[in-house]
Every structure is written in C-alpha cells, then in structure tokens.
Amino acid sequence: MTRFRRAREAAGTGAAVVLASLGAVTGLSVWSTAGYAGSPARIEIREGRVLLPVIAGRTTNAYFRIVNTGGAPDRLRSVTSPAAAAPRLTAHRMNTANGAHREPSGPVDIPAYGEVDMGPHGTAVTLAADASWRPGDRVTFTLDFERSGTVTVDAVVRPVTSGSAP
Numbered sequence: 001m002t003r004f005r006r007a008r009e010a011a012g013t014g015a016a017v018v019l020a021s022l023g024a025v026t027g028l029s030v031w032s033t034a035g036y037a038g039s040p041a042r043i044e045i046r047e048g049r050v051l052l053p054v055i056a057g058r059t060t061n062a063y064f065r066i067v068n069t070g071g072a073p074d075r076l077r078s079v080t081s082p083a084a085a086a087p088r089l090t091a092h093r094m095n096t097a098n099g100a101h102r103e104p105s106g107p108v109d110i111p112a113y114g115e116v117d118m119g120p121h122g123t124a125v126t127l128a129a130d131a132s133w134r135p136g137d138r139v140t141f142t143l144d145f146e147r148s149g150t151v152t153v154d155a156v157v158r159p160v161t162s163g164s165a166p
Helices: 002-033
Strands: 042-050 059-068 074-080 085-094 100-104 106-112 114-119 124-127 137-147 148-160
Touching: 042 137, 059 074, 059 137, 059 148, 074 085, 085 137, 106 114
Parallel strands: 042 148
Antiparallel strands: 042 059, 059 114, 059 124, 074 106, 074 137, 085 100, 085 124, 137 148
C-alpha cells in the first residue's frame, strides 16, 4: 500500500508541475503574440524647436518631443548639429536665491511606451545660436540614442514671446 500512496503523490506532484508549466507557456505566448516580448525601442521625434535668442548669436535652447513607441527603454546620449556650435544636454536648476540656470546633464532616459517633452523647466539642448537665424528657419540636429542609433531632425526657430510657453 505504501508503494501505491507514493505513486499517487508523485503523480499529483507531476500533474501540478505540468499544469504550472502549461500556464507559464500560455502566458508567455499571449504576451509575445501581443508584441510585448522583445519589442525594441522605436524612437520618433514629434516636434523640434529652437528659441531665437533676444541678443543675436547668444546661447539659446532647443527642445524636442521624443516619443518611444517600442517596448524597450532607450537613452538619448548626445546631440550634434552642423549649424549650431557646441550643443549639449542640460537641465534646468534653481539656486538658493531662486535664480534659474542650466547645467550639463547626463543622458536622458526615454521610457518604453513613453515620451520626454523637453522644455524650459526641464531637459533641453543648450547651444550657441547663429546670428543669422530668423523665425521660421530650420536647424538640423542629430540625436544619438543608445539603442536606436542616430535620428536626424529639423527644429524650427521660434521667437521668445512674453507669457507663452516656447
């Protein structure tokens, strides 16, 4: 009788393992079929704008709306431009006297199925403006991403206006 009890317990344990394995395989199959497994980062630049500095040729900022429609995160590592001197990633900071300034930042994380909307109170690309830029001009930038490689995009030059977001 002991032998039959052991066989019955072993069969029960084996059935539980088989059911758990089938459940896991089914779940992974559904997840994979839905497009979530191994989905790479897919970066799109939906908007690019450069502020026209009040004093021609001074430092200004460029802002991009970066959207990742893929299932893996990505990271913006750097920005270059043949038309702008020394673009660099920066972050908005406040000092103890409530004065705002920009300081160099590291790479910018772009979450999976998420976006980063650069702006005056967050991340930006700080660069030396060309004195010849006028509103409506286009400035070409190349954004270098860790997983997606490089994306080249034009940003439209816009004047700074009082009381409105750039």
